[in-house]
Amino acid sequence: MAELRALVAVKRVIDFAVKIRVKPDKTGVVTDGVKHSMNPFCEIAVEEAVRLKEKKLVKEIIAVSCGPVQCQETIRTALAMGADRGIHVEVPAAEAERMGPLQVARVLAKLAEREKVDLVLLGKQAIDDDCNQTGQMTAGLLDWPQGTFASQVTLEGDKLKVEREIDGGLETLRLKLPAVVTADLRLNEPRYATLPNIMKAKKKKVEVIKAGDLGVDMSSKLTVVSVEDPPQRVAGVKVENTEDLVAKLKEIGRI
Amino acid sequence: MVLHQMLRWSVWIFRASPGWWRTTYTFGASVGQQRWPSFAWVMSSPLAFRSSYSTVPHIPSVMLTSERYSVQRLPFSMVSEEDLASFECIIPGRVITDPEELEVANVDWLRSVRGCSKVLLKPRTTEEVSCILRHCHQRNLAVNPQGGNTGLVGGSVPVFDEIILSTALMNQVISFHDVSGILVCQAGCVLEELNHYVQDRGFIMPLDLGAKGSCHIGGNVATNAGGVRFLRYGSLRGTVLGLEVVLADGTVLDCLTSLRKDNTGYDLKQLFIGSEGTLGVITAVSILCPPRPKAVNVAFLGCPGFAEVLQVFSTCKGMLGEILSAFEFMDAECMQLVGQHLHLTRPVRESPFYVLVETSGSSADHDMEKLDGFLEQALGSGLVTDGTVGTDQSKVQALWALRERITEALSHDGYVFKYDVSIPVERFYDLVTDLRTRLGPRVKHVVGYGHLGDGNLHLNVTAEAFSASLLAALEPYVYTWTAAQQGSVSAEHGLGFKKKDVLGYSKTPAAVQLMWQLKALLDPRGLLNPYKTLPAHL
Numbered sequence: 029m030a031e032l033r034a035l036v037a038v039k040r041v042i043d044f045a046v047k048i049r050v051k052p053d054k055t056g057v058v059t060d061g062v063k064h065s066m067n068p069f070c071e072i073a074v075e076e077a078v079r080l081k082e083k084k085l086v087k088e089i090i091a092v093s094c095g096p097v098q099c100q101e102t103i104r105t106a107l108a109m110g111a112d113r114g115i116h117v118e119v120p121a122a123e124a125e126r127m128g129p130l131q132v133a134r135v136l137a138k139l140a141e142r143e144k145v146d147l148v149l150l151g152k153q154a155i156d157d158d159c160n161q162t163g164q165m166t167a168g169l170l171d172w173p174q175g176t177f178a179s180q181v182t183l184e185g186d187k188l189k190v191e192r193e194i195d196g197g198l199e200t201l202r203l204k205l206p207a208v209v210t211a212d213l214r215l216n217e218p219r220y221a222t223l224p225n226i227m228k229a230k231k232k233k234v235e236v237i238k239a240g241d242l243g244v245d246m247s248s249k250l251t252v253v254s255v256e257d258p259p260q261r262v263a264g265v266k267v268e269n270t271e272d273l274v275a276k277l278k279e280i281g282r283i
Numbered sequence: 284m285v286l287h288q289m290l291r292w293s294v295w296i297f298r299a300s301p302g303w304w305r306t307t308y309t310f311g312a313s314v315g316q317q318r319w320p321s322f323a324w325v326m327s328s329p330l331a332f333r334s335s336y337s338t339v340p341h342i343p344s345v346m347l348t349s350e351r352y353s354v355q356r357l358p359f360s361m362v363s364e365e366d367l368a369s370f371e372c373i374i375p376g377r378v379i380t381d382p383e384e385l386e387v388a389n390v391d392w393l394r395s396v397r398g399c400s401k402v403l404l405k406p407r408t409t410e411e412v413s414c415i416l417r418h419c420h421q422r423n424l425a426v427n428p429q430g431g432n433t434g435l436v437g438g439s440v441p442v443f444d445e446i447i448l449s450t451a452l453m454n455q456v457i458s459f460h461d462v463s464g465i466l467v468c469q470a471g472c473v474l475e476e477l478n479h480y481v482q483d484r485g486f487i488m489p490l491d492l493g494a495k496g497s498c499h500i501g502g503n504v505a506t507n508a509g510g511v512r513f514l515r516y517g518s519l520r521g522t523v524l525g526l527e528v529v530l531a532d533g534t535v536l537d538c539l540t541s542l543r544k545d546n547t548g549y550d551l552k553q554l555f556i557g558s559e560g561t562l563g564v565i566t567a568v569s570i571l572c573p574p575r576p577k578a579v580n581v582a583f584l585g586c587p588g589f590a591e592v593l594q595v596f597s598t599c600k601g602m603l604g605e606i607l608s609a610f611e612f613m614d615a616e617c618m619q620l621v622g623q624h625l626h627l628t629r630p631v632r633e634s635p636f637y638v639l640v641e642t643s644g645s646s647a648d649h650d651m652e653k654l655d656g657f658l659e660q661a662l663g664s665g666l667v668t669d670g671t672v673g674t675d676q677s678k679v680q681a682l683w684a685l686r687e688r689i690t691e692a693l694s695h696d697g698y699v700f701k702y703d704v705s706i707p708v709e710r711f712y713d714l715v716t717d718l719r720t721r722l723g724p725r726v727k728h729v730v731g732y733g734h735l736g737d738g739n740l741h742l743n744v745t746a747e748a749f750s751a752s753l754l755a756a757l758e759p760y761v762y763t764w765t766a767a768q769q770g771s772v773s774a775e776h777g778l779g780f781k782k783k784d785v786l787g788y789s790k791t792p793a794a795v796q797l798m799w800q801l802k803a804l805l806d807p808r809g810l811l812n813p814y815k816t817l818p819a820h821l
Contacts, residue, residue, distance in 0.1 A: 043676045044675075044676065045676030045677065046676070063675075068675075105674050108674075217628070220630035220671040220678065221671055221674065222632075222669055223584070223658055223670035223671060226671075226672060227659060
């Protein structure tokens with residue numbers, strides 16, 4: 029059995045069930061006092077790592093998160109699901125807002141090398157920015173093969189067979205390790221963290237480091253110009269019969 | 284008693300329409316859909332099933348109550364063309380006589396009772412309700428007030444041809460004071476919509492129940508609804524500050540104050556709360572809303588025995604104290620049924636009992652600390668053998684679904700005999716075990732679950748089919764057992780049509796006599812929701 033080491037990246041995002049509000053100054057969305065939780069796709073990635081560990085294919089799982097101090101909660105959740113230890117790359121809140129996939133990818137690439145992992149698992153995208161870039165960029169920086177939108181991951185000797193969900197159907201790739209895999213929805217159903225594991229997770233080690241310590245450049249060439257609500261949906265108009273329909277369509281210049 | 288006839292027909296309905304419970308759960312579905320607008324990527328969640336219940340399967344029609352039960356029509360007048368013309372003057376365009384629309388309003392949510400009313404009225408204002416009732420009073424016409432039609436005891440639909448007075452169009456919020464949290468609204472506002480309205484302003488409704496997507500606040504007040512927030516926010520008798528009620532003769536009784544304290548004379552609104560539409564028609568409600576909790580946590584625990592469940596409850600009260608907002612329990616059979624019929628995954632190791640604990644508070648850190656302390660204690664002392672905490676909203680929903688969808692799972696299991704009793708919490712499970720011994724292999728499952736925190740047990744018995752002997756084995760055994768504990772034979776569902784005759788198990792003859800006197804005082808002609816709530820006056 030291969031004794032692989034896996035790095036799983038988890039992101040703390042606004043809980044998907046929360047109603048998002050745009051800040052009055054249009055610089056972003058309201059995050060104060062709003063419920064946050066682990067990005068659902070990251071959860072699926074953690075679950076996959078834990079399943080591989082249960083099959084004795086992975087020896088150690090390291091959960092990583094970049095951001096302000098609250099990210100430690102997200103790492104704890106990953107630990108409660110079965111990760112062995114955590115690394116919190118501390119980024120102050122103000123800087124964290126400007127942090128994008130490229131910066132995170134740089135951090136993950138450095139950590140993957142430092143920790144000498146064989147597999148980097150991530151969610152396919154975060155539900156707050158929907159970028160779908162971090163996994164791909166990390167693979168690019170490391171020059172590792174990547175299997176994105178994975179719906180099934182199997183280890184075959186020293187290769188990884190990844191079944192991907194693409195527009196046309198399912199594509200199967202065989203990747204040489206080390207590799208980067210991003211999880212799609214149907215990869216698995218994340219487990220509930222059980223109480224004994226939640227208790228154990230409190231004692232697991234979480235290392236806190238700064239991005240600067242890794243020698244990573246966190247600067248970004250992008251600035252957010254404005255964040256606005258989507259236009260309000262205008263109410264539909266009910267018409268009584270086809271003559272009215274035709275008249276209305278003519279009125280709005282559609283026919 | 285023609286009861287067995289009714290139940291035999293119910294079997295046919297239950298069996299012939301395997302998907303019928305799905306329609307009832309569109310109420311839950313509307314909740315899910317409102318919260319998660321971008322549903323595209325959430326497919327594997329068990330709650331996705333709820334939102335797919337949008338099509339109404341073909342359901343065979345329900346037997347008329349008047350045919351099933353031995354109930355005689357009282358000598359009220361019949362609705363005439365002149366009456367319809369008068370109603371049309373009062374509420375132009377909102378007098379419904381179309382048979383299809385009436386069909387829906389004539390049948391209850393459980394599809395167990397059906398009336399044959401020919402008229403459905405939809406007033407918009409209190410004045411219109413007053414005019415309608417005045418006319419009916421003059422003409423001796425019976426009236427059936429109807430809200431969301433989600434009651435479980437057949438109280439919301441006519442028994443014969445009573446005029447259905449619907450609050451569906453009385454759905455305006457009158458005012459909301461965002462410092463005190465006092466909401467004043469018309470009786471036809473849907474509970475879930477009110478919840479959203481006050482949530483946007485930083486408050487929540489003091490009650491929450493499975494039917495929230497459809498039930499009206501007026502109906503909630505008329506039935507003194509309980510629900511899952513009862514433990515924390517108390518009864519509607521405490522949170523309702525004022526009511527506007529139209530009496531049987533059309534008099535408008537304005538007790539719609541928004542005052543927390545008002546000791547001027549007898550508290551008349553208490554008469555109407557829980558009166559199930561038999562003393563007056565509620566047209567507006569003034570209700571106190573609590574502030575919206577900033578942190579909500581749900582823990583789902585497995586306990587090795589019922590004694591441990593009770594100890595967990597005591598520990599919860601001690602260690603969680605003021606942040607405890609719900610304490611529900613269910614037994615192993617319930618978990619097995621939701622797994623078998625609804626394919627909901629069991630989140631913890633198999634245990635004889637499961638407990639759902641919810642905390643709500645204003646500080647996430649403070650609550651988490653308390654919850655952690657409690658969980659460590661419970662796990663360490665062996666009261667709890669396994670558990671999990673909902674880390675995000677979807678998990679929280681999934682954990683609540685395990686409890687909220689038990690009713691649905693039961694209906695898939697066969698014919699269901701449903702009981703809702705209040706008994707001392709130590710004896711809760713004794714009733715379930717007693718019944719299991721008593722009924723033996725004649726039944727499929729005897730399950731107990733419910734609001735343990737409120738002392739309210741939902742006892743359900745499933746069998747392959749209805750049988751009169753089974754019913755005889757259950758009733759009045761369950762009622763006498765409950766009465767022996769000085770319990771209530773209807774904890775929160777009310778009496779309606781189906782339980783009006785068992786009131787005597789929990790109330791003395793003198794009490795029932797006084798109830799009759801009050802009814803005679805407020806509605807001497809007996810026009811409001813006849814055939815319901817109180818047993819026939821001899």
